[in-house]
Amino acid sequence: MNVRLRVPLASLALSALLLGCTSAGQDAEGGTDDRGDASAGAGAAEPEEDPEPAWNTEPASIAAMGDSITRGFDACSLLTDCPEVSWATGTDDEVDSLARQLLGAEAVADRSWNVAESGAVMADLPAQAAEAVALEPELVTVLIGGNDACATDVSQMTPVAEFRADFAETLGVIREGLPETGVYVSSVPDLERLWSEGRGSVLARTVWTLANICPSMLADAEERGEAATARRGEVSERVRAYNEALAEECAADALCRYDGGAVHDYDFTRDHISSWDWFHPNREGQSTLAALAYEQVTRDAVE
16 A cells, blocks of 8 residues: 555346247237237246356465555565565465465465556556456456555545545456456555554654655644544445445455455554565565455455
8 A cells, every 4th residue: 555655555137038938929920819818828937047156265376456555565575575475476485375275375476466556546447457467367356556645644544535436447347357256356545544543653643754655644643633633434434435435346246345444444563564565565564464365365255
């Protein structure tokens, strides 16, 4: 979820239309027989709907989309992507990424791809989706939205309608190219919890200020006045609205699975945060994201 330092986060089932038998109501001359329409339709089979496609709990390949969280930014060294510790497709055994757990360590390099970009916002996701589609994965992961809320000020946050439209477009791109591929969607993390965890640290506050990290939430981190509290509340409300949009759009796609708010609601602590920027997940944070994703992806069904 690169904060734009900005250096581098209808159902598709088709009804089967059965053609009615027209010969029963017509004689050889093309006229209607004297049994009438009611008897002509008697005993006709009811149209049956095709079953919804089943969620694949054991995909054989994965493409990850999103922002700097999925790129492992600041998890290994300062101001640097570290995709080997990515929660989605990383190779690091300490993190034990989703790809490692699903594919096995030996297959990660050949059957998983990370097309996320540090600094990405939701408007960038359709292009990432096109890139992912070309790879023909059996599962696509999505974690994005932090940068949409982490603006210079609250007036610059991505409007919810735009966020929703870009996500819907993304799903459309995936579904057009990969009609049987699953899409796992993570909720946007809780930025206010991040502020709450770091505001007591002089180092965190200094880094946030000097690097201008997520000012809509983290600016003047010690300030507890009415204006600052209202500003942070507005950011949190926008994140919740983003998550509602993700959940609703995902629910309209039979092969899209939203995490139910698992990432947003997780009680992460300083132990999960990079000591370089006090914002991005460190290795432990990435490992936690991987565990949450694996639990959701491998469930036989969701409520």
